[in-house]
Amino acid sequence: MDNIYKEAIKIKDFLIDIRRNFHMNPELGTEEYNTHDKICEILESLNIEYKRNVADTGVVGIIRGKNKGKTIALRADMDALPIIEKNEVEYKSKIDGKMHACGHDAHMSILLGASKILAQMKDQLNGNIKLIFQPAEETVGGAERMIKEGVMEDPKVDAIFGLHMAPEIPVGKVALKYDKMNAxxxxxxxxxxxxxxxxxxxxxxxxxxxxxxxxxxxxxxxxxxxxxxxxxxxxxxxxxxxxxxxxxxxxxxxxxxxxxxxxxxxxxxxxxxxxxxxxxxxxxxxxxxxxxxxxGYMALINDNDMVKLVKKNADKLLGEKNVIIIDRPSLGVEDFAYFLENTDGVFFRLGCRNEKKGIVHDGHHDKFDIDEEALPIGVALQVINVLEFLK
The missing domain is CATH 3.30.70.360 (Alpha-Beta Plaits)
Known part of the structure; x- marks a missing residue:
């Protein structure tokens, strides 16, 4: 785990550059054409096989392990929100009236970072990894459309991991919920x-x-x-x-x-x-x-065994004191639920709050931002989750 976290730290600049590029160029749900092309460009540079235009603007990459085994998926949503950004930062949105105010820019960066590390390990992998870049989570719901277009098949996905930036949780911590998580x-x-x-x-x-x-x-x-x-x-x-x-x-x-x-x-x-x-x-x-x-969306219900797997990994990576167990579900919605209807999986929250830096605003706020120290943590945890599951 220490080695994987060190690898994630090594690519921190890569992660920040990608995240800021997405942040400056936000696109709303079903309109993520430039985002789609940028993801394809990065996957190609990493020599990762991918399929374009899934559910119109979605992308699905695959890393095929040398040894036969199960297939695990990692998911990141792509769309931004119709909000005028009020942050005065060098990576402020360039598109008037559109903003990555929910962390999807970070989700894509983390998935691409995990892809970079896992692609370098493919000869050691006991199975396959699908990389799902999903459009329209904030609007019409891209997860269900991607599933209908076969994203969970060929090869069949045996489990899936997803994460979401959590502005209510300090950076360096993660939060997990057993069973029912979202309405x-x-x-x-x-x-x-x-x-x-x-x-x-x-x-x-x-x-x-x-x-x-x-x-x-x-x-x-x-x-x-x-x-x-x-x-x-x-x-x-x-x-x-x-x-x-x-x-x-x-x-x-x-x-x-x-x-x-x-x-x-x-x-x-x-x-x-x-x-x-x-x-x-x-x-x-x-x-x-x-x-x-x-x-609308269905309820998001985590598989408890998968929650235990992520908790074990997070305890070792971050220390038990930095792993929070959420005791109450949220009545907010999340279309990752459709993936969980089709296979075992877990959705968890990754802390990105830093009061010293003034990063304190909730999602969908015009001053939402993240502490970018969360990016390598998210990458390391997702890589570890994949490797532990494929064991």
Whole structure:
């Protein structure tokens, strides 16, 4: 492990240069064309076999070991966010209104660094390594598209590792979560229909705003009265639009919200309850309700044996005091979940916070940044994870 970490330190400048290049040239989900070309260019310089244009802008590299064995995958997401960067650094985004504010630039740099070290060891590898550069994690979800295009096959992936920069955790530490780590998500589209009339004569119409208020209040009982206190779920309505004037009863109200759950059973139950509430309550008030669900990401559930493997490696690399076990899942989403639906794997968090350097802002903040000392740590840990698994 000491030797691998030393190798990662040796390529620190390589890692920083790549990360800053990506940071200065951010691209949004499904638009990562220059990022795609840059990744291909670096893989080619490392003599690593790769496939272009997977799910349009994704890239898949492969390092084939000399000895037959299992295939393990490492994943990095590629897309940036529609945010104007406020950091005054030499590597500030050159693209107005776009910024790597979630660490995906670092994820790609770490994967390329791990690829560089592992490619030099391919004659010693007891198996293969797939290098998955995934587009559109922040938007439409590139993981599911890549899977449908066969990224987990030929050769079949036996396990996968993914990481995410963690601005809440000091650099030099990692955080692991057993079992459920991130929630599933669904977008809720609701329309309530009534009948318009003059506000002075409400009895002549059907007030869709009053009905909508009853629906919203009832939606809040789904979690409080149907979900176990030991489970977690959220139903939130974030948008509501209806009416055309202050003295006219609105004939239509449209609402949009989100459902977050950790359990597939809870997700199914909550969606059924939402449908019942939206359709049944308006009927009792002489209105009509319509519910359309936009399915989002599924819950991210780590394989506990894989978590143990990473913990063992991180304990040896960083020391047990620098390995944090997360006790509660997040209701945020992450489409790495689709890879975990298809094979064993683990997703973990890599500390990048440094208060002395002023690196303290959360992801999706216009001043988000990372302590680049995290880059060789991420590389070393991913390389060790691969080698230990292939044993």
């Amino acid at each position: 599933s998500s669904d977008t809720l589209n609701i329309e309530i229909r009534g009948e318009s009339t003059h506000g002075a004569y409400p009895h002549s119409g059907v007030d869709s705003i009053v009905i909508a208020s009853q629906v919203i209040n009832s939606l809040q009982t789904i979690v409080s009265r149907n979900v176990s206190p030991l489970d977690s779920a959220v139903v939130s309505i974030g948008q509501i639009n209806g009416g055309s004037a202050h003295n006219i009863i609105a004939n239509s109200v449209k609402m949009r919200g989100t459902l977050r759950t950790l359990s597939p059973d809870t997700r199914k139950m909550a969606l059924e309850k939402i449908k019942d509430i939206v359709e049944d309550i308006p009927k009792t008030l002489k209105g009509e309700g319509r519910f359309i669900r936009e399915e």
